[in-house]
Amino acid sequence: MRRFAAFLLLLGLGCGDSSDGAPIEVTLADLPCQSVDDVGIWQSAPPPEQAVGECTWFLFGANTTFVVEHSLGRTPSVVLGYIGFEADGIGSTLGTGDVLLHDASTDTAVTIRNNQNQTFYLRLVLF
DSSP states (O other), rough: OHHHHHHHHIIIIIISTTTTOOOOEEOOGGGOEEEETTOEEEEESSOOGGGOOOOOOEEHHHHTTEEEOOOOOSOOOOOEEESSSSOOTTTTOOOOOEEEEEEEEOOSSSEEESSSSEEEEEEEEEE
């Protein structure tokens, strides 16, 4: 019940649907556990089996566009998103189709959107 209440609170704070159509910006400050590994793979949060403390996935609101800042240092050639119904990513799966649409990439951000009527939590991985 506590998770559901927190979920509703986040929706009320504007982390859910973008009713005015403006993209939601997710900055590096919003992703305290983001990292780039030795081979140049960036991730917004660790996978569920490696998560600790505050390393949760970010709320990926229904019918919303997101501009997600990254520290990869180059334009990614591959954009993957893992979606789940829990902030810790347990029980997640690869986001495909209208759940995760990739609109654009630059050397500092990617633009993605959730084109479904369902809110998820997202872990973004860039190569």
